[in-house]
Amino acid sequence: MFQKLLKNLMLVGLLATIASCDSQPTQISTDEPTAPPTGKALVIADVSNNPAKKIKRYQPMADYLAKNLSQFDIGIGEVKVAGDLETISSWLKSGEIDIYFDSPYPAMRVSQLSGAQAILRRWKDRTPDYYTIIFTMGDRDINSLEDLKGKTISFDEPNSTSGYMLPAAYLIEAGLNPVEKNSAADTVGENEVGYVFSDDDENTIQWVISGKVAAGALDIGTFEEIPPQSRAAMKVLAETEKVARHIVMVRPDMNPEMVAALKTILLEMDKTPEGKEVLDIFEDTAKFDEFPPEASFQRMRELYEQVENR
Structure with missing residues (x-):
């Protein structure tokens, strides 16, 4: 009796499985395998x-x-x-x-x-192309690059074109002597223009405004992004050539x-x-x-x- 019941249950399960398989459409992929790129x-x-x-x-x-x-x-x-x-x-x-x-x-x-x-x-x-602006604050007694002797200017970072190469070359061609300093507090010789790296244009702007450095160098695009009211209080000392x-x-x-x-x-x-x-x-x-x-x-x-x- 028990074996007959077990066989019936197994038969019902098998039929249910077959019915379930028949009710699901067979999925056949028609996508061809993508060939790996050659060359x-x-x-x-x-x-x-x-x-x-x-x-x-x-x-x-x-x-x-x-x-x-x-x-x-x-x-x-x-x-x-x-x-x-x-x-x-x-x-x-x-x-x-x-x-x-x-x-x-x-x-x-x-x-x-x-x-x-x-x-x-x-x-x-x-x-x-672009170029560099060398600037200071308008109320400072700095009216030319010559007035930067014995003072410190802020550049961006050592691999920057507008924040290092252009302003440094401009100072050299103007007959000045830019010398790197470890910090803005370092002593600068009377025949030197000390320079320090701020590592960011925003830092350069703030350092000039706060008086941490006498002047700064920025690419023209960044300089023009300074809010007009703040920019109006600044003085442009030089503009480098374009590259x-x-x-x-x-x-x-x-x-x-x-x-x-x-x-x-x-x-x-x-x-x-x-x-x-x-x-x-x-x-x-x-x-x-x-x-x-x-x-x-x-x-x-x-x-x-x-x-x-x-």
Whole structure:
């Protein structure tokens, strides 16, 4: 009796299972497996302390360039972010990265260390070039750069174009003697212009206003962002010459034909909807162009060497 009941229960369960299977349509995948990309990687790079943010902005550019350089056996675009210029230089020299973007001063340093070559100007933030404002407060008895002798000026940071190279070179060409100090409280010789690094433009502004330093150096864009009322209380002592906002550098051993193709792609990007979309993501870049006379690569190198060879 018990065995008969058990068999009936097993039969009912089997029938229920079959019915359940019949009621569910069979799922058959029609998607073909995606083939992995073939070819070499094109690697673009920059220096940043926020790699995730940089990669998000750079990856579409890497993908775009890789797609348009397939004739050179390029199959994929990659982004690498370094913590310092020495690492970037090492990567360029070894061929680990192909393209690097930066402002003139760090670009010059990287070129010197790696042999990388500059090929184009980049209109980062839709700006072709920029310059530095050297300023103080209007109520101070400082009316010229000569009046900075024996006093201290604030720069941004050691790898900055507008916050170090341009103002330092300007002081040198004006016949002054800029000398780095450990702090704003250090003694400055009567024939020196002491300088300290604030590590941030906001710090430079506050240090000038508070009197911690006699003057400061800011790029024109940041200076114009100071609230009008505060800016009206300031006095501009000098404006440096303009230099390229950003530079495109390529590894020293890149095939000349690939360099030429890369230049053509970058120069044409702003002329297509897809290219414009990628440029917008790429830190609001307007376009790429050749170096004009007023922002020539050679002049930037001269300014760099004045600062480095002191």
